[in-house]
Amino acid sequence: MTREFDRTGPPSAMKDRFYRYFQETCTEIQEQISQLASLSLIGGERKDAMDGIVAGISRLSDDVGGLTGMIPAYDQRIYSQARLFAIKGLSERLQETRAKLEPKAKFAFKTSQKNSSAGSIGDAAELASQQRGFKPGAVSSNESPIVTTPARLASPPGEPRDTVGELPSFPTDYNLELQGPSAGPIRKPSFSQASNVNISNHTGLHIILPSSAAHATPSGALTGLKRCIVDMSVPTTDGAPFAGLALKNIKQSLIIAGHVAGAAHITGVENSTIVVESRQVRMHDCKNVDIYLHCASRPIIEDCNHVRFSPTPACYKNAANERTNQWDQVDDFKWLKAEHSPNWSILPESERLSEETWTTVMPGGPAYGLNDILRKIGISS
Numbered sequence: 590m591t592r593e594f595d596r597t598g599p600p601s602a603m604k605d606r607f608y609r610y611f612q613e614t615c616t617e618i619q620e621q622i623s624q625l626a627s628l629s630l631i632g633g634e635r636k637d638a639m640d641g642i643v644a645g646i647s648r649l650s651d652d653v654g655g656l657t658g659m660i661p662a663y664d665q666r667i668y669s670q671a672r673l674f675a676i677k678g679l680s681e682r683l684q685e686t687r688a689k690l691e692p693k694a695k696f697a698f699k700t701s702q703k704n705s706s707a708g709s710i711g712d713a714a715e716l717a718s719q720q721r722g723f724k725p726g727a728v729s730s731n732e733s734p735i736v737t738t739p740a741r742l743a744s745p746p747g748e749p750r751d752t753v754g755e756l757p758s759f760p761t762d763y764n765l766e767l768q769g770p771s772a773g774p775i776r777k778p779s780f781s782q783a784s785n786v787n788i789s790n791h792t793g794l795h796i797i798l799p800s801s802a803a804h805a806t807p808s809g810a811l812t813g814l815k816r817c818i819v820d821m822s823v824p825t826t827d828g829a830p831f832a833g834l835a836l837k838n839i840k841q842s843l844i845i846a847g848h849v850a851g852a853a854h855i856t857g858v859e860n861s862t863i864v865v866e867s868r869q870v871r872m873h874d875c876k877n878v879d880i881y882l883h884c885a886s887r888p889i890i891e892d893c894n895h896v897r898f899s900p901t902p903a904c905y906k907n908a909a910n911e912r913t914n915q916w917d918q919v920d921d922f923k924w925l926k927a928e929h930s931p932n933w934s935i936l937p938e939s940e941r942l943s944e945e946t947w948t949t950v951m952p953g954g955p956a957y958g959l960n961d962i963l964r965k966i967g968i969s970s
Contacts (some may be wrong), residue, residue, distance in 0.1 A: 591748070592594070596857060604877065607652075608677075608931070609648075609719075609871060610652075611649070611675075611833075612835045612852070612854040612857075614649055615649070615675055615679065615835065616714050616812065616835055616837060618642060618645050618646060618649070618679050619679065619682070619787060620643060621638065621641070621642050622679075622683055622686050623686075624638075624687075625638055625639065625642075625686055625687075625690060626690060635690070635845045639683070639687060641734070643683070646679050646680055649676055649679075650676050650796075651839070653702075664936045665848050666952075675808035677807060678808050679782070681784040749818060763780060763787075763788070764788065764789055764790065764791070766834065767788070767794060770793070774958055774959065775796075775797055775906065775953050777797050777798070777799050778802075779802060780805040780959060781801045781802075781804040782807060783802070784807065785805055785806070785807050785808045785809065785810075786798065786802060786805050786808070786809040786810070786821065786824075787809075787823050788810070788913075789811070789812040789814075790812070790813040790814075791813070791814055791815075792814070792815045792816055792817065793815075793817065794796075794817050794818075794819075794959075795814075795818070795821045795953055795958075795959045795962075796817065797823070797952070798819075798821045798824050799823055800823055800824060800955045801824075802821075802824040803824040804829075806824055806830060806831045806832065807831075807848075808831065808832055808833050808835075808837075809821065809831040809833070809835050809836070809846075810835045811835070812836075812837045813837075813839075814839045814840070814842050814844075815840045815841055815842065816840075816841045816842060816864065816959070817839075817842045817843075817959075817967075818843045818844075818951075818953070818959055818962060818963070819842070819843075819844050819845070820951070820952075821844075821846055821847045822845050822846070822847040822864075822905055823847075825847035825848040826848075830849055830907075831846075831847065831849045831850065831851075832850055832851050833849065833850075833852055834852040834853045834854070834867070835852070835853075835856070836844055836855045836863070837852045837854075837857055838856070838858075839858045839861055840859045840861065841859075841860045841963065841968050842861045842862075842878045842968075843861065843863075843951070843962065843966060843968070844861065844862070844864070844865075845863075845864045845905065845951070846863060846864060846867075847905075848867060848907045849868065850868060851867075851868055851869065852867065852868065852871060853867040853869070853870050853871070854871050854873075855870065855873070855875060855878075856872075856873045856875070857873070857875065858872075858875045858878050858894075859877055860876075860877045860878075861877075861878055861879075861968070862878070862881070862966050863882075864880075864901055864902065864905055865880070865881075865882060865883075865901075866882075866901060866906070866907055867883070868884070868885045869884065869886050870882065870884050870888040870889065871888075871891075872888070872889070872890040872891070872893050872896065873891050873892055873945070873946075875890070875893045875896055876891075876893060876896070877894075877895045878893075878895075878897070878938050879897045879966075880896065880898055880899070881899045881902060881905075882898055882899070882900065882901060882914075882916040883900065883901045883907075883914045883916060883923045884914065886915060887918045887919065887920050888915070888918070888919045888920070889921075889922060889924075890920070890921050890930075890933055891923055892923055893932050893933065894931075895932070895933075896932065897933070897934050897936040898916055898917055898933065898936060899916070899935070899936040899941050900916050902942070903944055904947050919933050942966060946965065950965055
């Protein structure tokens, strides 16, 4: 059962608590959807779980509708719409999973009657669809929708251009696809059939999202990764940014997260390097993390230690992003003393990776495998 949001307390504390609550609830619902296939049809166990998920999504939609008064007026539109896109993604994923698991009826009659339990989610999805134009970085109607791959991420010589090939017309479980055999060391799942980016529970994979994933950015989530490299910057370079991003339970990995219009929530990350451009950043329970950051507001850490901050490398900066960068104005919620918190520091320039390293080593290829890249950034096996 999904948690309920506690609305008590001062507005400032409530705002930050809601950001964390929303991301954690989205992750929880995604996990519940992924577990549906393992539930039994006998006794209505799977149906009860589906009904619970629908109720959880509906409650989350109602919580988003209650944002008024909790956050500044100039942020309300961006936050509300970003979260509506995330809710739409959850609803679509549930429908796709339901379609896979439920047996097809031999006869069907058309009906205009709506499922009352999912009505608020449909309304939220429709509103998000109608107002999609607000998203920063979205192409206008007279511009080409084609997103090109930056030269730094083009397939290296001798590397297959795309290891996925043509995808079927029905929804694909990209995590199962990533676990299968590959024609090369770099995985490039297209996410052409996906409504959001959700990569979870992998070890030892180098994943680069191509431009075909540009439409799957209503929400992003990376969870349960170990010794992985994930580059999600291409879909957000010229296309729409992620509305929101959650990184959770990641160890000994390199995450190039791309551009995030809303908040990036980073929880339980250890011994890793992160590159991200975001409006807001919240880090919880992280240790030994180097984060190359462009942030329009003051980053917040809580229950973290040995986190080092640096501005984003030039090759990953978004050309349309002209907002003030407060990457080094960090607030530690667990350090209330006047002196500087010992839990974070500035990454010395002498220890920052060079632009040449980012552009020639990080994309990988015959000369640089996954372990080579991780060693280059100081992550040992």
